[in-house]
Amino acid sequence: MKDNYCVIMGGGIGSRFWPFSRESYPKQFLDFFGTGRSLLQMTFDRFNKIIPTENIYIVSNEKYASLIKQQLPELKDEQILMEPTRRNTAPCIAYAAYHIYACNPNANIVVAPSDHLILKEDQFLKDVNKALDFVKENKALVTLGIKPSRPETGYGYIQSSDSMLGEFTKVKTFTEKPNLELAKVFYESGEFFWNSGLFVWNVGTILEAFHKFLPDITTRFDLGKTKFNTEEEKVFIHENFPYCPNISIDYGVMEKADNVYMLCVDFGWADLGTWGSLFDLAEKDKDNNAALKSQTLFYEANDNIVALENPKKLAVIQGLKDCIIADSGNVLLICKKGDEQRIKQFVADVQLKFGKEYN
Template identity: 65%
Template sequence: MAANKDNFCVIMGGGIGSRFWPVSRKTLPKQFLDFFGTGRSLLQQTFDRFKKIIPVENILIVTNAMYADLVREQLPELLPEQILLEPTRRNTAPCIAWASYHIRAKHPNANVVVAPSDHLILKEEEFLTAIEKGLEFVAQSEKLLTLGIKPNRPETGYGYIQIDEPVGDNFYKVKTFTEKPELELAKVFVESGEFYWNSGLFMWNVNTIIKAGEELLPELSAKLAPGKDVYGTPEEQRFIDENFPACPNVSIDFGIMEKADNVYVSLGDFGWSDLGTWSSLYDLSPKDKNDNVVLKCQTLLYNCHNNIVTLPDGKLAVIDGLEGYLVAESDNVLLICKKDEEHSIRKYVNDAQIKLGEDYI
């Protein structure tokens, strides 16, 4: 696949990944971890995937300033100006706005794919073909494009996109977005054939997204747009450090995609997973004859079914009579909870932080 010099990639890598606590920590979140023992972290795998179709010099990482050294260590190919360091966390809309102004300053007609750093793609070739077609689509008109994934189950952990009329080969106008639905509604969505999972992957021309942001999120553009003369200069980071913390904390989905009238979706089935939860990791991992998943550690399991176990290297877990549990140890925290109640993990993190301080977060 030949890399197109007009195409750019923005990888968002600044999250904490608190749903993967205690393995994902504030100082070492999940995007920097190698969950499957491949020798490459989720961030590195994302970078490896996109550099097959995007010139390496056109790939940007947007992350929190505290992860600067981790990104440099894991992706030594990148120049300093390819790593955008947010002074504080402000959700995906400010992150994407900054990256867009930064790219436009050097490449005024760039086509951009925006991707999270923690997704898993099993059918990589089909995925990359879809990205290339999507970038061609947005290069030809003022359209905001997202990638929809054909659902194979009524999943309540993903947002859904309802498709409208087709506008070309596998491109559709978006009719509605629905945030994570209850199970009964998710079943209706899947049976209807009109709804697809919202992958959180986006494509657009840089001018299209900037125009949409200035129309739909003027309070955000007011903070970042006046710096157009500093983007691409040594003053850029100072300007961002001053202005970024005052940006509204809003997602690109809520702030722009759900409100704009020029939103389209390309459909696919790429063996995609948003590696957002222990359940998603369990679903993707090989299982023993009793449906237990053991990640990178030694275990002796007796009368155990449907569990996920992960411990530091060199440790042994001996477990008897456990069913449907998550057992995860990392550093100074051991977590044991019902696998199906992982939504409580954020509560555990908050309680640990309030009662015991930052040492366990």
């Protein structure tokens, strides 16, 4: 257990959850379900059941340092790895891997986003432990694949092969978010699984892959590898991290490596990336309306999701169908659920016209 580590990626803005998720207070710090714990805290609590507290790291943008310390006071400063700028998941994971290698070159690491919902937690922890044991014995990069329940265009897909190592299937291909026709083909084939964005590997194996496929990152980090896990690390990262390429771990490593394996899992997974994903999970009334912690009356309205930041505010909705109604701070958003991919553009347009006050 002392060789098992967890890296939680918590630096995103979550702009698709605007106006609740803002650049100053993104979705991972919000309590969407009224449990008293934010998405980040729920993720930490989940892994802390199988990973020692001192082996859990958060990688995030440096502007969120105080929020992380406030929500997770049990973490030491050196467990909060601060990025000076956003550079996607590959540089984020490389930074964590170099830091952890300096602490423990035998480390086995599970990497997880901070915004996932897991309904069957006991099964989830069994699967993570199974993957940690596997990468300890095998030079494999493991991803957890979710059996699809529908043709979904919002997730990436992993194609399985016939080659197996125990319960782990060798991965044939990765495919980014497909159109609906292709998603239907994937769903019906039985060969494709949703890419959960949860990864497990030994630190030596992932660093070897970084050296092979992303030398733009490792060449720079190798120059300062003796500085990791020292007082000099923050200065080195501040000076070098911004020069890393802006690339995801999927594009940069997983799609190119030939030692990628998938564990097929079913633990009630949901990626809370959009209002639509939250709508799918929420309780609904007889007309399929969802009101999140909100006092709401519906008239001739169906298939809507309503979220009000102020618990004392009442929403009366009449005649709307299939809409997102979200009121937070100085912004009210009303848009069609089917057009929620345009929210990022709405945010960009708002900033262009009104400045950063509403972002």
